[in-house]
Amino acid sequence: MKQNIAIVGSGFLGMTLAMRYADAGAKVTLFESAAEIGGLASVWDIGDIVWDKHYHVVLASDRHTRNIIEEIGLGDEFRWVETKTGFYTDGELLSMSDTMEFLKFKPLDIISKLRLGATIFYASKVKDWKRLEKITVEKWLTKLSGKKTFEKMWKPLLKAKLGEAYKETAASFIWATIQRMYSARNSGMKREMFGYVRGGYARVLERFGEVLVEKGVEIRLNSRVDKIERLDSGKVRVTPAAARRHKDVKPKIVPQETKYAKYQTATVTSPGFSAGFMTEPNPAKPTVRQFPRNSSSDIFDRVILTCPSNVAAKMLPQLEKTERQDLESISYQGIVCASVLMKCSLSNYYVTNITDDTPFTGIIEMSAIVDKREFNGNALIYLPRYVAPDDELFDKTDEEIERYFLNGLEQMYPHFRKKDVVAFKISRVRQVFPIPTVRYSEGLSPMKSSVDGVHIVNSSHIVNGTLNINETVALAENFF
Ligand SMILES: Cc1cc2nc3c(=O)[nH]c(=O)nc-3n(C[C@H](O)[C@H](O)[C@H](O)COP(=O)(O)OP(=O)(O)OC[C@H]3O[C@@H](n4cnc5c(N)ncnc54)[C@H](O)[C@@H]3O)c2cc1C
Structure with missing residues (x-):
């Protein structure tokens, strides 16, 4: 019999898993609390355009992101552009896009610049990230670059991303950031090239949603999962919060069709009914696929949660105490x-x-x-x-x-x-x-939770990389 799998969260992690399990022959239901798919990569309309809620680019070295975009049929739609980087320091906007500009960079004296450059080069060569997880980023960078450069450059940059939590953050954080920066340069294009898909993630999500619907995945938008329990029968019950009134929300794969839309995809959820619709290019003769919700569909063989760890812990009353504490302790x-x-x-x-x-x-x-x-x-x-x-x-x-x-x-x-x-x-x-604190990976709970049949897989498991879609998709592929 087909395995019946529920996935909670329709970010890139949940969508990639949904695609892999559907391809492997499972019956997949994707629960999403928002009114559209995509999670952090989701889109909205701003003025007269539809674009990413958060800025997203693809690096030439993002093999997993490129593969998945290729797989959903948009591989030819990438545009690659050489980028420039600026620095706003001491009230002045300066360019820092190449070695010459770095050497001319006024806010640092020549010794500080040489130490900064040497730190970045050294970090790019380090392989053993676990060693760097044992010391704070502040201690490591101060040792390599000197106190003056740490205070002038590193500290403001770390605070920009981590706030005061930079004090507890491990050196592996900056190592991973530098590794990603270097991989962009070493990916064959030699220059720092960033890419995007024509139409942005609006187009990627529109197509990803269509592909999932085509593969038979049932996408339930506006469906926040509240509780997950293991039953005596060995199955797992998923209880979503009471459906919101349908007229209050307009659930759609993306808020409005992009100008590239070939199909129009929308998913509707109302109490007792969940459906995915796909209309073909000829709107006069639409083909509608429906996935009516049947009474047993809230009971699954396996459930995979992709939401943040503390959110997952709240849903699982049967978790072992120590595991709950570990999940809740992640900042x-x-x-x-x-x-x-x-x-x-x-x-x-x-x-x-x-x-x-x-x-x-x-x-x-x-x-x-x-x-x-x-x-x-x-x-x-x-x-x-x-x-x-x-x-x-x-x-x-x-x-x-x-x-x-x-x-x-x-x-x-x-x-x-x-x-x-x-x-x-x-x-x-x-x-x-x-926040990747010191010895972070050592306290991480396994993906297979203490509740049989329930897995928790999320960005907390990216231990030697920065948060990006490439790492997210890689995590999904490794888990599958
Ligand atoms: C500002 C910003 C800039 C970024 N820039 C880049 C970039 O340039 N390049 C790049 O590759 N990556 C970038 N990223 C990272 C990228 O967005 C993430 O790696 C990726 O989107 C994470 O996907 P995910 O599925 O792990 O998590 P999420 O996208 O967070 O998905 C989790 C999903 O779970 C849902 N959920 C939570 N609780 C429940 C519940 N109880 N029931 C049902 N559903 C629930 C959420 O609504 C969400 O949709 C950026 C992120 C941000 C925030």
Whole structure:
């Protein structure tokens, strides 16, 4: 008989697993609490475009991401662009895109620059990351680069991503970041090339959703799972929260069809009914596939949870005490990330690293990579601020954050005018990635949980890499 598998979470981890298990002949149900698929890589409409809620690029070395995109039929749609990097330091915007610019970089004296360069080179050569997991990033970088360079460069950059948690973070964190940076250069293209799929992740998700529906995966949007229990029969029961009123939410694979849409895909969930629809190109004669919910569909042979560890722990009353403690003890870092669609560009840098104290912790100019025609001629900029899950920024209103962030832009860029902002939207996520503290991997619970038939697989299992879709897909492939 077909294995009946439930997967909780429709991020890239859940979607990749759903595809692999469906291909292997299982009956797969994908539960997603949001109204659309994609998780951190999901999309929204901002102004008159549909684009990623959080900035996403693909590196040439992202083998797993490229394979999965190839597999869903979009491999020919990549665009590769050489990127430039900026630094905002001491109130000045400087380019730091090649060795010459690095050597001319004013904020550091020549000795500090040589030590910084040597640190990065040395980190790129280290293979034994476990050794680096045993010491703090502060201690390691100070030893290699010197106190002055640590305070001037490393500390602001670490704080930008980790906040005060940088103090507990292991050196393996910066090692993984440098390894990723190097892999971008060593992937055959020799220069730092970043890529995107025409249409962005909106298009990737639209197609991924279609492929999953074609393979018979039942996608249940607006379905937050509340409880998972092992039954005496050996099966596992999944209990979603009471369905929200259908008229309140418009569940769809992506919020609206992209201009590339070949099919229109939507999934509808209402009490007692769950369905995936796919219409073929001829809208006059649509083909509708339905997956009516039957009464036994909430009982599964196996359940795989891909949500954050503490969320998973809450759903599982039968977990062993020590495992629950381990899952709940993982600290996460969150983000408040603004998408700004505007009439003019800020710069030609994809990433501007900031070492000064500004409202946001970096600037990502998506339109420095993506053809502006994708944005109807406008520029798309992201202003992320990585914060702890209990940071007060989460409680500020959209208007307060908009004012705070745009005032920051006004101070940094003399040519920036608020009237040029076409649309401004804010994403808030309290749990983006686990903080890789010292000896982090040693305290990690196994993916097979103490509740038989239930697995917990999530970004906490990325122990020697940074959080990115390539690592996420690799994790799914290794688990499968
Ligand atoms: C600001 C930012 C920038 C990034 N930039 C890049 C980049 O440039 N390149 C790159 O490759 N990667 C990037 N990433 C990382 C990438 O987005 C992640 O690696 C990937 O999306 C993680 O997928 P996931 O499936 O593990 O987790 P998630 O995407 O978090 O998926 C988990 C899913 O579980 C759902 N869920 C949670 N609880 C429940 C519940 N109780 N019931 C049902 N569903 C539930 C959530 O709604 C979510 O959809 C970036 C991430 C962020 C935040």
